[in-house]
Amino acid sequence: MRSTDPHLVGVGLPGVLWVPAVLGFGLIALPVVGLVTRTDLARLPELVTSAEALSALELSVRTAATSTLLALLLGGPMAAVLARSRSVAARLARPVVLLPLVLPPVVGGLALLYTLGRAGFGGRLLQLWFGVSVPFTTAAVVLAQTFVSMPFLVVSLEGALRTAGQRYEIVAATLGASPATAFRRVTVPLVLPGLGSGLVLAFARALGEFGATVAFAGSLQGTTRTLPLLVYQEREIDVDGAVALSLVLVVLAVVVIAVARPRAAEGLR
Amino acid sequence: MSRRHRVAGSGPRRSGIALAAAAAAVLVAGCGGGSPEPAPPGGAAAPSAGAPAPGTTTKLTVSAAASLTTAFGRLQEQFEAANPGVDVVFNYGGSSGLAQQIVNGAPVDVFAAANTATMDTVAKAGMVAGAPLTFVTNKLEIAVAPGNPKGITGFKDLARPDLKVVLCARQVPCGASEKTVEAATSITIKPVSEESEVTSVLTKVESGDADAGVVYATDVRSAPGKVDGVNFPEADKAINAYPIAVLKQSSQPSLAGKWVDLVRGPDGQKVLQAAGFGTP
Numbered sequence: 001m002r003s004t005d006p007h008l009v010g011v012g013l014p015g016v017l018w019v020p021a022v023l024g025f026g027l028i029a030l031p032v033v034g035l036v037t038r039t040d041l042a043r044l045p046e047l048v049t050s051a052e053a054l055s056a057l058e059l060s061v062r063t064a065a066t067s068t069l070l071a072l073l074l075g076g077p078m079a080a081v082l083a084r085s086r087s088v089a090a091r092l093a094r095p096v097v098l099l100p101l102v103l104p105p106v107v108g109g110l111a112l113l114y115t116l117g118r119a120g121f122g123g124r125l126l127q128l129w130f131g132v133s134v135p136f137t138t139a140a141v142v143l144a145q146t147f148v149s150m151p152f153l154v155v156s157l158e159g160a161l162r163t164a165g166q167r168y169e170i171v172a173a174t175l176g177a178s179p180a181t182a183f184r185r186v187t188v189p190l191v192l193p194g195l196g197s198g199l200v201l202a203f204a205r206a207l208g209e210f211g212a213t214v215a216f217a218g219s220l221q222g223t224t225r226t227l228p229l230l231v232y233q234e235r236e237i238d239v240d241g242a243v244a245l246s247l248v249l250v251v252l253a254v255v256v257i258a259v260a261r262p263r264a265a266e267g268l269r
Numbered sequence: 270m271s272r273r274h275r276v277a278g279s280g281p282r283r284s285g286i287a288l289a290a291a292a293a294a295v296l297v298a299g300c301g302g303g304s305p306e307p308a309p310p311g312g313a314a315a316p317s318a319g320a321p322a323p324g325t326t327t328k329l330t331v332s333a334a335a336s337l338t339t340a341f342g343r344l345q346e347q348f349e350a351a352n353p354g355v356d357v358v359f360n361y362g363g364s365s366g367l368a369q370q371i372v373n374g375a376p377v378d379v380f381a382a383a384n385t386a387t388m389d390t391v392a393k394a395g396m397v398a399g400a401p402l403t404f405v406t407n408k409l410e411i412a413v414a415p416g417n418p419k420g421i422t423g424f425k426d427l428a429r430p431d432l433k434v435v436l437c438a439r440q441v442p443c444g445a446s447e448k449t450v451e452a453a454t455s456i457t458i459k460p461v462s463e464e465s466e467v468t469s470v471l472t473k474v475e476s477g478d479a480d481a482g483v484v485y486a487t488d489v490r491s492a493p494g495k496v497d498g499v500n501f502p503e504a505d506k507a508i509n510a511y512p513i514a515v516l517k518q519s520s521q522p523s524l525a526g527k528w529v530d531l532v533r534g535p536d537g538q539k540v541l542q543a544a545g546f547g548t549p
Contacts, residue, residue: 117477214469218473233465
């Protein structure tokens with residue numbers, strides 16, 4: 001998007017940047033080419049339309065959408081607090097919020113298991129108060145996905161909030177708008193592109209989530225076995241099947257990012 | 270506007286160079302990994318005094334099923350003491366993943382798999398020197414919480430509706446064995462989860478989230494105090510054989526053969542049986 005910015009074209013792009021840019025692109029794109037060349041095209045339709053594959057695909061889309069919604073409801077306000085609050089608590093909270101980006105997802109899953117599992121303190125309270133048990137349920141999949149994907153939304157949105165600054169909000173306040181009105185009528189429209197791009201990133205991350213899910217939720221067809229889990233499991237006996245299912249994930253991710261992200265970045269028009 | 274351009278211009282440039290360096294490093298490492306050259310002198314470990322060729326270390330790479338980790342670690346000490354200047358390097362993992370790595374060019378001298386099917390993958394690719402030999406067996410066992418609070422006494426108990434049972438998926442060896450037992454006994458188990466790794470089954474029993482899990486005897490032995498094992502006679506219907514083989518690509522087949530001899534010999538068998546494995 002930057003390249004279409006008339007100001008940047010005027011300055012010109014240093015040619016030397018193309019070398020690392022192309023190398024970097026190759027590092028990301030070539031493995032996808034490798035995946036495609038390994039695909040058994042004749043068996044592809046049969047492999048991706050098996051009952052097990054369709055059930056996993058449906059579960060993946062459903063849980064990723066739910067966890068993205070959860071990330072929006074919880075992570076959106078959190079980004080606003082982190083960007084605007086000057087409290088010590090907010091400053092201390094930021095590195096904690098970013099932890100899932102650093103933690104190996106499987107460790108995140110174990111952490112969830114030891115917290116919300118049957119023996120964990122949270123799990124015991126849930127059992128005591130509501131009589132529910134979280135591991136091995138679809139809710140556990142959503143929680144694991146939200147855990148790993150929410151930071152993407154928070155980081156993206158917090159950045160947008162900081163870049164937007166508070167000038168317009170201050171103007172709105174001087175014109176008599178309450179903090180709530182200024183937030184709704186000024187802040188939110190200003191950061192819509194950042195929010196949209198954060199939502200797309202969070203959805204894509206949730207879709208590909210594997211480690212935390214397998215550690216916390218387990219793997220059972222129709223309940224917790226999402227597409228990445230099925231890929232990992234199929235790989236054990238049928239590499240062709242695993243590759244075909246991976247391609248479904250790649251196509252899904254590319255569609256989501258290519259179709260949704262530019263629109264989101266333009267402000268959800 | 271102009272200030273934004275300056276900031277935007279210097280950041281990506283510096284990180285671009287760092288990225289190029291990282292990409293170059295990855296490419297170089299990728300090329301180096303594929304070559305069959307022996308390890309450079311002083312690469313991994315310092316050569317021990319009195320080595321046959323001073324200043325050099327011979328590296329023996331063994332790809333082994335994850336369940337062999339503890340036992341092979343013990344045997345490594347024996348082997349390196351008996352063969353000065355040799356450094357045994359292990360690549361542990363799921364057998365099918367290891368087989369895929371070998372078929373796709375991983376430089377490995379010896380492959381020890383947890384089932385015959387994965388060894389067949391490598392053998393079919395024409396990469397095994399000689400015939401694979403069975404060196405141990407492994408039997409299913411039920412892992413339960415310490416003290417067996419749910420009173421699980423046999424395989425048929427796993428069908429109890431009040432129990433949360435975790436199994437291996439049918440695609441992995443422990444799951445395939447377990448399905449064989451189900452078929453042989455006409456007992457149907459409804460698990461809450463089917464894991465891709467036997468260690469994941471163990472983790473869920475250890476954490477208390479599953480009441481019982483079907484794992485291997487060696488897995489129960491690997492977590493003393495954290496889980497108890499319940500034997501069941503039906504496990505004899507699905508005994509898992511572990512094959513070991515030297516690979517054709519090995520540049521040091523006689524040294525690789527020595528490792529196979531140690532594993533199959535009395536010293537190796539003693540260590541393996543202590544870890545819960547059965548005799549072939």
